[in-house]
Amino acid sequence: MSEIIPKVFRINTGSCNGCDVEFVATAFVDKFHIESLGVELVEDVKDSNLLVITGPLTAKSEPFLKKYLNQMKKPFVVVGVGTCSVSCGIFRDSYAINGPLDKFVEVDVNVAGCPPRPQSIAEGIAKGVKVLNQKMHGEVTPKKIDTIFQDFSAPQTFRGKMALHEGMCTGCRTCETVCPSTAIKISKTDDGFTHNIWHNSCCYCGNCAYFCPTGAIHSTNNFDTAKLSNHKYTDINIAHIEYETCTKCQEKFMPPSRGLLGKAYVHDDVNKLNAKICPSCRKEANFKRMYA
Amino acid sequence: MKIDEFNNAIKSKITGAYELKEDSDSYGNSNAWVILENKRDVEVVAKAIKAYKGRCVVATAYKNEKENTHTVVYHFDINGTIVNMQLVTDNQSVHSITPILKSADWAEREMREMYDIEVLGHPCSDRLFLDYSLVKGVLNEYISLSKMQTGLSDTDVLWSKINKGAES
Amino acid sequence: MSEKITIGPFNPELEESVYFKLVVDENRVVEEVELINGFIHRGMESLATKKNFMQNLILTERVCSLCSNNHPFTYSLAVEKIAGVEVPLRGEALRVIADEVKRVASDLFNLSMLTHLAHRHDLMKETLEIREYMQDLKETIWGNRMDMSVNILTGTKYNLNDEKVTFILKTLNEAEPRIKALQKAYQNDAVFKDKTVGVGILPYEDALEIGVTGPVARGSGVNNDVRVKAPYSLYALRPSLQPKVTTYEEGDVYARAMVRFGDIIEAIRIIRDVVADLPEGDTYLEKRPHIPAGEAVVRTEAPRGELIYYLKTDGSQKPVRMRWKVPTYSNWEALKVMIKGDKVDNVTMILNSIDPCISCTER
Numbered sequence: 001m002s003e004i005i006p007k008v009f010r011i012n013t014g015s016c017n018g019c020d021v022e023f024v025a026t027a028f029v030d031k032f033h034i035e036s037l038g039v040e041l042v043e044d045v046k047d048s049n050l051l052v053i054t055g056p057l058t059a060k061s062e063p064f065l066k067k068y069l070n071q072m073k074k075p076f077v078v079v080g081v082g083t084c085s086v087s088c089g090i091f092r093d094s095y096a097i098n099g100p101l102d103k104f105v106e107v108d109v110n111v112a113g114c115p116p117r118p119q120s121i122a123e124g125i126a127k128g129v130k131v132l133n134q135k136m137h138g139e140v141t142p143k144k145i146d147t148i149f150q151d152f153s154a155p156q157t158f159r160g161k162m163a164l165h166e167g168m169c170t171g172c173r174t175c176e177t178v179c180p181s182t183a184i185k186i187s188k189t190d191d192g193f194t195h196n197i198w199h200n201s202c203c204y205c206g207n208c209a210y211f212c213p214t215g216a217i218h219s220t221n222n223f224d225t226a227k228l229s230n231h232k233y234t235d236i237n238i239a240h241i242e243y244e245t246c247t248k249c250q251e252k253f254m255p256p257s258r259g260l261l262g263k264a265y266v267h268d269d270v271n272k273l274n275a276k277i278c279p280s281c282r283k284e285a286n287f288k289r290m291y292a
Numbered sequence: 293m294k295i296d297e298f299n300n301a302i303k304s305k306i307t308g309a310y311e312l313k314e315d316s317d318s319y320g321n322s323n324a325w326v327i328l329e330n331k332r333d334v335e336v337v338a339k340a341i342k343a344y345k346g347r348c349v350v351a352t353a354y355k356n357e358k359e360n361t362h363t364v365v366y367h368f369d370i371n372g373t374i375v376n377m378q379l380v381t382d383n384q385s386v387h388s389i390t391p392i393l394k395s396a397d398w399a400e401r402e403m404r405e406m407y408d409i410e411v412l413g414h415p416c417s418d419r420l421f422l423d424y425s426l427v428k429g430v431l432n433e434y435i436s437l438s439k440m441q442t443g444l445s446d447t448d449v450l451w452s453k454i455n456k457g458a459e460s
Numbered sequence: 461m462s463e464k465i466t467i468g469p470f471n472p473e474l475e476e477s478v479y480f481k482l483v484v485d486e487n488r489v490v491e492e493v494e495l496i497n498g499f500i501h502r503g504m505e506s507l508a509t510k511k512n513f514m515q516n517l518i519l520t521e522r523v524c525s526l527c528s529n530n531h532p533f534t535y536s537l538a539v540e541k542i543a544g545v546e547v548p549l550r551g552e553a554l555r556v557i558a559d560e561v562k563r564v565a566s567d568l569f570n571l572s573m574l575t576h577l578a579h580r581h582d583l584m585k586e587t588l589e590i591r592e593y594m595q596d597l598k599e600t601i602w603g604n605r606m607d608m609s610v611n612i613l614t615g616t617k618y619n620l621n622d623e624k625v626t627f628i629l630k631t632l633n634e635a636e637p638r639i640k641a642l643q644k645a646y647q648n649d650a651v652f653k654d655k656t657v658g659v660g661i662l663p664y665e666d667a668l669e670i671g672v673t674g675p676v677a678r679g680s681g682v683n684n685d686v687r688v689k690a691p692y693s694l695y696a697l698r699p700s701l702q703p704k705v706t707t708y709e710e711g712d713v714y715a716r717a718m719v720r721f722g723d724i725i726e727a728i729r730i731i732r733d734v735v736a737d738l739p740e741g742d743t744y745l746e747k748r749p750h751i752p753a754g755e756a757v758v759r760t761e762a763p764r765g766e767l768i769y770y771l772k773t774d775g776s777q778k779p780v781r782m783r784w785k786v787p788t789y790s791n792w793e794a795l796k797v798m799i800k801g802d803k804v805d806n807v808t809m810i811l812n813s814i815d816p817c818i819s820c821t822e823r
Contacts, residue, residue: 011470012477014500016819018525018606020476021569025595028572028588043472059423060498061477064469090522093445093510095430096423096503115525115606117599159603180515180522182447185454198454205518205609210617219603233453317541319696323757347671350785352770367757367770367785369671372689374757374768395671398789406505421501421822431506 004136006039006077006129009048013065013099014091015055018115019082023052026118026125033149034122037129049076050128053107056088057099069105075135079109079128081121083181086110086200086232090181102229108141110232112225114203117158123149124226131228143230158221159206162197164239168216168259169195171241175208175217184208184217192242192254199225199235214259246278248285253278295324298375301340302326306333321374328379331386334366337377338389338396346370348389348396353407355432360384362409366396381409388414406431461486465804469499473577473808476500476818480807488804493796501822508782513539513751516779517611523784524820525606526569529562530762531784532611537692538771539613542754549697549739551615556694556701557628557734558602558610558618559760560727564635565594566763567675567720567727570815574717575646577809578655586642593635600627615744625735632728639728643721656714660798660810663711670794674765674787675719676814680711686761693760694734701730713813720815723763751775762787764815786820 012020026032027041042048045068057065080101083089088099101107108131111124126148131141154160171193176184183201187194197217208217227235243252255276277285295314308330316322326337341348349367356363361382366389368375379386386403388411390396398420400411405422408429422430467473467480477499483492504523511519520531533555540547547555572587595605601624602608610616620628646652662672667680677684685705687695695701706722708715753775759768765787772781791814798810 009470010472012500014477014502014819016522016525016528017476017817018528021525022605024569024573025588025591028585029592030585030589031592041472045470055500056502058499058501059425060421060501061469064477064499068470087450088446090519091502091504091507092447092450094503094507095426095433096501097446114522114604117605155600155603157601157603158599159609177512178514180511180518182451185451196454198451201450203518203522203607204604205521205607206603206617207514207518207609210609210612211514233450233456236454317537317692317756317758318546319692321690321692321696345668347668347790349671349766349768350770350783350789352781352783354772354781365770367768369684369766372684374690374759376757394669394793395790397793399785419498421498423498423501430503 004133006037006050006132007042007048008039008050008052008125009042009045010052010054011065011068013053013055013061013085013101014058014097015082015084019054022115022118023054023081023121026121029118032118032122034125037126039125039129046071048072050125050132051076051078052081052125053078053085053101054081056084056091056097057101057104059096059098062098062104065104075132077109077128077132077135078105078107079111079124080107081111081124082116083112083114083200083203086112087198089114089201090203092182107229110200110227110229112200112202112235113223114205116225117154117223119149119152120223120226123147127226127228141228143228145228147224152224154221154223156221158223159204159219160221160223161199161219161225161237162202162208162217163220163237164195164197165216165218165259166239166241168214168257169239169241170214170254170257171195172213174211174213178207178211180205180207191252192240195239195241197237199237200232214257216257216259244276246281247276248281249278251278295322298324298340298344298370301343302336305336308333324373324375326375326377328377331379331381334377334379334387334389335392338392341368341370341375342392344370346375348393348399349374351396351399351403353403353409355407356380362407364403364409366399384408385410385412387412390414404428408432462491467807471808474811476816478818482804482807484804490799490802490804490807493799495792495795497818497822499822500819504823505782509779512777513613513779516782517613518609521607521609523823524786524817526566526817527562527762527764527767527786527820528607529558529610530760530767533559534758534760534767534769534784535771535782536611536613537758537760538756538769539751540749541756541758542771542773543613543749543751545614545745545749547615548742548745550741551743552694552697553734553739554616554618554620554743555611557731558608558616560731561594561597562608563727563763564724565591565598567724568594570812571717571720573812574656574713574809575652577812578652580649580652583642583645583649583652586645590635590638590642593631597628597631612744613749615742619743620738625738628731628735632731636728639721639724646717646721653714655809656712656717658712659806660713660802660813661711662794662798664709666794666797667711670790670797672765672791672794674762674791675716675723676791676794677765678705678707678719679716681707681709683707684766686759686766690759692758701733703730713810716813764788764817765791786817788814788817788821792816792821
């Protein structure tokens, strides 16, 4: 295999500049090791074979993006950096937004994050370089590429991908209400609720975790978000919150959150408190206990 | 700058009625409001701001419940004090103060494209930010055009793709 | 012979997309400047009226990632003014700490881009390396390198303990001497000075007339720092925190860079002062505020200058109208004065010297 030099050109289609600023940090700060990929930053899009595109694609950027793409020689690779480029994120549904990007150009690698850590950006570019090599040699892009950079540790406090403790969640929809980028969808099923978090729409702000009354939704420090584009709609956290069946009347009911009970009854064993009867049967039992 | 002093500078020249009020925040920063009845009086106020070496910070507009009327608010600064000037227009037009205060230039152009309020006598007729593929007055509408046409927002479309992916 | 030259909209020397149409003479001196804006216009004021007050805490943070703390801060001040809320003193202190950390990081990023464009690569790398102190600090304390998610209505989400305070002080102690040495390196660098002194001049009168703010104004001898002229938050409650601002008379690219160094060093002093005497108590009010109908105009000093928010509410869960004016919005027109008569090769560097935040400006 002959060595192909990846030539990077960045296009900002309306980002808040977070991804662009962090791209500069990724490119010029040694600790992110981008030089190990042998990439070159080029001044002219015509010389480029690896596009880094940020932003949700504004109406005014669209014709210029097309113009720039037309100047490029195939094959080339597109790495979308930042949640906006993948799904328009927080800016979705605005009159001025024509994205996401993949409406207009085939995207190879998506890097969600708001902004992504430089380590994620570097990983996204590394995957892009791999795809570029395969394209140049006429090979088919695989469905999955293993992580290229090995060091993926972040401080414990880093707000990475959100996750859910199913047993704590009651499907109260607070997270859905405070999420600014509609990354959370809670839907009713026959047995309870499905709670979905779409990492590619998430702006990693932590609002959901902050406002969650039971401590169910929380952030992890996992920032493994540089993925091939076939993962775009499947990089989600799916949780099922199931009804319990009342041991008395056999009706289904939403059990109280262990998180909340733990806060309310600090000195008691919550598991014992959580007798499996529904609120109306409990009311009836209490009434009988007091007045019968 | 004292608010009374500013009032003295405008009161003899203003043609219509106006109200002057003052509020301040919990940190003690005062904020003056000049509420004009006659929208032509903007020029009098702008000249007074200029005389005090002030600048136009920005301007805001919003649609009123009463059909076809907009409230327009200009925000000025005179050495650390904010002076707000409020007026109502019932024919989607105001008289530009940019010839008096250059700093009002962009604010007025934006008012034109975002609210479709014509700024009479403004030196520039080009759009500022809004792409020509979009119609003027975007902030007058609450629901986006695509949602109106298809009944679906981009969010609806993307989430349906996720749900399909989850099923298969 | 005049020649027409275009720069942008997508160009490696431009952090954000903008389109220049220039006319230059035979000596490549710029005769005419036309700037085409709108590439970063995302319709955010429309989005703000469709999102509730909690969502808007984050939407405002995404206006621009370089002053991302100032937006939710100022937005919160506006809501709090309408709701008649007084923020607990500790909350005010924590807001100011976060804000000054952002200021240091933002100014350092601007300086690194300036030295990049002045082709002083080693200075650029050193500036970016020093910025990493702030990035690591932000990531460790607030969880993200750019968007810190500090503010909530009535206070802050985060709190500090002894361990975190120690980490802040350790970071500042390590960063400060390197920043001071860096400033000397800029001042003693013949190439850098040659490229920036006397370039992109904005005279005092023009600065006043156009209404520029922030380091751009201070570089031309106009001081309208909001922290001094109309202090808010802890700057109002503890006047000793107000910065001793740096001003220059020259109005050139170099002057603006030096003003930013002054801002950085003052910001470090402010953080130390706040941390040394951190008020006890809650960081926010347990009771969520009721937001009645009303309107408010408030402002703060962002890294680039005056940031002002106008908010109108009607008692519902979403704003009726929210309008903000960012420093670059006022500073942009000054570019025409600065660029005209200068060499075309200096255009991107002059643009950078106003520390343009186009995402802020176009929303």
